[in-house]
Amino acid sequence: MIPVPSGVRVWLSMGRTDMRRGMTGLALQVQEALGRDPHAGDLYVFRGARGDLVKILWHDGLGMSLYAKRLEKGRFIWPSPTEGVVAISAAQLAYMLDGIDWRNPRHTWRPSSAG
Template sequence: MRCGMNSFELKVQQGLGRDPHGGEVFCFRGRKGDLVKALWHDGVGMSLYLKRLEAGKFIWPVSQNGCAVPVSAAQLGYLLKWIDWRNPRWTQRPSKAGRSPALGFRHATC
C-alpha cells in the first residue's frame, strides 16, 4: 500500500488488464484490512482516495478465482462506510393501528 497514483495505474493496466482512465473506481485494500485506497479518473484528472479505520476491518468481497470483483455503486458506498452489505437486516415498519394520524400517539381510553 505504499504505491502512489502512477503505481496503481500500472497495476490496473498490467495486472487487471483494464483502462484506469475509463471512469471506473478501482479499490485496493491493505494487508491488515484497515486501509483502502481508491483510484478514479473523472474525465478531468486522476484522483487517489485513502481511508483508514481506527478500529476494525473493512468488509471485503471474496474473489472466486483470485481476480477483480465487480461491485455496484451501493456496495462500494457500504464498503467505504463500513457497513456489512453481505447480510442486510430488514426491519418491518410499525403498524399504524391504534395511532392518531396527526400526532402518532396511541389513543388513551378511560
Template sequence: MIAFPASARVWIANGVTDMRCGMNSLALKVQEGLGRDPHGGEIFCFRGRRGDLVKLLWHDGVGMSLYVKRLEAGKFIWPASQGGGAVPISEAQLGYLLDGIDWRNPRWTQRPAKAG
C-alpha cells in the first residue's frame, strides 16, 4: 500500500463517479460537490458504477496524485448514497477498503483463485 501520512484525513465520496474523470475533474468534484479543499492534504476516494474500480485523489503539498485500483473479483464496499456528501474513514479502514475487505466489518470478501 502507498504510505500516506498519518495526519491525512480520508474521505469516501458517496454515490458513483464517472471513472473517465481525471485528477482535475475529480478535484473539481471535491471542491464543488463535497465542499472540501482538494489541495489540503486529505485523501478522497471515488468508486465507479460497477464497483470494481476505485480512484484516490491526494495532494501531498508538492503535487496532486491520482491512484487507481481495480479488483480482479468482487466489489469495493461503499457507503449508501446520502445526498452526495462524503464519509470520513481512518487510514486503517482505507487499507481494508483497498484490499477488498469490508471496512465496516473487516473480513475477506474474495480471494484470488489463481495468479495468472
C-alpha cells in the first residue's frame, strides 16, 4: 500500500490514459492536460481503457514515484465525466485499490446489539 500522508489530495484523471506512459509522460499530462503541478505532492490516478489497471503518480518532495495496480478480476470503479479531474479522499482511494465501490462502500456485517 502507498504510504499516503494525511491531508494529501487525490485526483482521478478522467477519460482513458495510455498505460504505456511512464512517470515523465504522466507528469506532462498532469501539467498540460489537467493544468496542475505534478510536483505539488498530490496523488494523480490514471486508468486505462480496459479499466483493470491504474497508475498513481506522486511526488513526495524528494522524487517522483509511479505505482501501478492491476485487478485479477473486475474493473476499477471510475466516475463518468470524460475530461478533467475529480477529487476523492485517501480513504476512497484505499477502497478503490481494494476493488470496492468507493462511491458507496457498505459494511458487510454490523452488530445489532452489544450483548
